[in-house]
Amino acid sequence: MASSVETLEFQAETRQLLRLVIHSIYSNKDIFLRELISNASDALDKLRLESLADSTVQADTSDLHIALEVDKEARTLTVRDNGIGMTRDDLVDLIGTIAKSGTAGLLEKIKESRDAATAQSLIGQFGVGFYSAFMVADKVTLRTRRAGTDSGTQWESDGEGTYEIQSVDGLPVGTSVTLHLKPADGEDGLADYLAEWKIRQIVKQYSDFIRWPIRMAGERTDADGNTTPTVDTLNSMKALWARPRTEVTETEYNEFYRQISHDWLAPAETIHMRAEGTFEYEALLFIPSQAPFDLFSRETKRGVQLYVKRVFIMDDCEALMPNYLRFVKGVVDAHDLSLNISREILQHDRQIRAVRRRLVKKVLGAIKDMQAKDAERYGKLWDQFGRVLKEGLVEDTDNAQALLELVSASSTHDPEKPTTLRGYVERMKDGQDAIYYLTGETRATVENSPHMEAFTAKGYEVLILTDPIDEIWADQIPDFDGHRLQSIAKGQVDLDEPADGDQETDPEKAQREADFAALLPWLTTTLSEQVKQVRLSSRLTTSAACIVGDAHDISPTLEKMYRATGQQMPPVKRTLELNPGHPLITALRTAHAADPDNPSLTEIAELVYGGALLAEGGDLPDPARFTRLLTTHLVHTL
Ligand code: ADP
Ligand code: MG
Numbered sequence: 254m255a256s257s258v259e260t261l262e263f264q265a266e267t268r269q270l271l272r273l274v275i276h277s278i279y280s281n282k283d284i285f286l287r288e289l290i291s292n293a294s295d296a297l298d299k300l301r302l303e304s305l306a307d308s309t310v311q312a313d314t315s316d317l318h319i320a321l322e323v324d325k326e327a328r329t330l331t332v333r334d335n336g337i338g339m340t341r342d343d344l345v346d347l348i349g350t351i352a353k354s355g356t357a358g359l360l361e362k363i364k365e366s367r368d369a370a371t372a373q374s375l376i377g378q379f380g381v382g383f384y385s386a387f388m389v390a391d392k393v394t395l396r397t398r399r400a401g402t403d404s405g406t407q408w409e410s411d412g413e414g415t416y417e418i419q420s421v422d423g424l425p426v427g428t429s430v431t432l433h434l435k436p437a438d439g440e441d442g443l444a445d446y447l448a449e450w451k452i453r454q455i456v457k458q459y460s461d462f463i464r465w466p467i468r469m470a471g472e473r474t475d476a477d478g479n480t481t482p483t484v485d486t487l488n489s490m491k492a493l494w495a496r497p498r499t500e501v502t503e504t505e506y507n508e509f510y511r512q513i514s515h516d517w518l519a520p521a522e523t524i525h526m527r528a529e530g531t532f533e534y535e536a537l538l539f540i541p542s543q544a545p546f547d548l549f550s551r552e553t554k555r556g557v558q559l560y561v562k563r564v565f566i567m568d569d570c571e572a573l574m575p576n577y578l579r580f581v582k583g584v585v586d587a588h589d590l591s592l593n594i595s596r597e598i599l600q601h602d603r604q605i606r607a608v609r610r611r612l613v614k615k616v617l618g619a620i621k622d623m624q625a626k627d628a629e630r631y632g633k634l635w636d637q638f639g640r641v642l643k644e645g646l647v648e649d650t651d652n653a654q655a656l657l658e659l660v661s662a663s664s665t666h667d668p669e670k671p672t673t674l675r676g677y678v679e680r681m682k683d684g685q686d687a688i689y690y691l692t693g694e695t696r697a698t699v700e701n702s703p704h705m706e707a708f709t710a711k712g713y714e715v716l717i718l719t720d721p722i723d724e725i726w727a728d729q730i731p732d733f734d735g736h737r738l739q740s741i742a743k744g745q746v747d748l749d750e751p752a753d754g755d756q757e758t759d760p761e762k763a764q765r766e767a768d769f770a771a772l773l774p775w776l777t778t779t780l781s782e783q784v785k786q787v788r789l790s791s792r793l794t795t796s797a798a799c800i801v802g803d804a805h806d807i808s809p810t811l812e813k814m815y816r817a818t819g820q821q822m823p824p825v826k827r828t829l830e831l832n833p834g835h836p837l838i839t840a841l842r843t844a845h846a847a848d849p850d851n852p853s854l855t856e857i858a859e860l861v862y863g864g865a866l867l868a869e870g871g872d873l874p875d876p877a878r879f880t881r882l883l884t885t886h887l888v889h890t891l
Pocket of ligand 2: 288291
């Protein structure tokens, strides 16, 4: 007996997505079956897990399976499972809406993508799973009953704007999805999905490793022409990770990867390992070739699933993979854990921690191998995941040196090609003891920053670091392979270079200090609100002034980042360095010597400071005042 029918509208994003899916974003329509089977398999995992965790759940888990049913007359294909099922609310939430963050932005990107491959790989990130049914069906009927509830729900839609929902009595626990198939070989060129051989072929190709039986009813005709009904299990159910490496083909690995990642592209790297001894486990890990769109969103989960003896335990197992390797996907099957193990216990389990250390080493080793073997492929990987890997420099001190070897950074050495730190060290000048770097928002601001001048003039290579995270790690990591990391915007610079003929002598330096003996303390007092000190610089060749931090000061960008996250902190005052050879600075000195009370001097001092701030890409505290002062003094000069 069916109750009244309610018609609901798909959420706007869902409608857009459906349209994209239906209008053949996927060139390979066969995959609809993989998606529905994967959902059914997940539902069986969930029921199994729930009944383990809570023995009061009234559900029969003795014969969990997936059944495929063909009705040639009605032209329907049904995928049935006796898994967890869904409540009415689940249905509306899970099937009627897309709850994932970043959906709207991703849809935009899909619409803008010019070729089908890009669109496919973008859409693959959604796990559009269920909607793919509408590629082959013009109507889909889903009936479901949640384990532990009494009544079931029917959901039906033609994939246009709306769906119908109603209560249905007498349904078994689990879900059935019935596809009313579009005509085969019609204008869409669809295969015949009612044909037994076709279904067998798709299951074998895409879903062989599903660990629940996928059954199909058929019939067998014997030599005498008698037909008997049969039920066959179509998949081998053998967990891919449990098989020896040599027996798994690349296609199988890639299919498995797609199943767990929803990624359309093949993985960049596959790591398959087995540990024997006191704590046995198998691990099958993948490094994707493309970063998911939500890699930096707060909700991003880790990609490693935990199994215990082939039984699925949990997704997003943070105990097995550090946050900075959250893009790694895969499965770890540990043999000697309780099925009821909790996340909290896992976090503190000594053996799990050892597994994690080993997995991290393996993943970093695989990345290192790629770096050594194939620079171009590595470059692509770094583009996708470099920013996340750099988080590890701060998070994972044990592996910081290994991660530093992976860092690929822009440098003044070759504007076209990034360098490794190792490459930098090999090019270091005789007597150079530090690795120089400068952070900033863009390559251009860094390259043109006054801090660069002396380094450029003397031919020292400087790393150009423009990721926000660079501010943090470069500051925290003391050295690479024994070479100090030194920001050229911090501390005193003394680029002594014995080979250079025009080195100034100590008496010259002393004379210069004497020349500025009156101006510097006056400036320090005048600008005391803005800076800690004013001193002469040896890092400038063309600019009049620049601002530098102390060796342990945080950089202005970092200061801004902390403020943006709501942290309270006192303003960090830095040091103003003057170029003693610059005409503006010498003129200022002369004017100050002639009349220390000249009111213009204070304004010029402010302009020098503001100009230095602008040159390094900083923000003026009062831009309107700066412009007013500048205008006034420009008028005087004309
Ligand atoms: P995904 O599998 O990536 O989450 P899908 O579109 O394939 O996306 O499915 C959406 C959600 O609908 C699933 O996460 C699941 O919660 C629910 N669902 C789909 N099919 C089933 C099923 N057979 N049994 C129970 N829940 C299901
Ligand atoms: Mg799915």
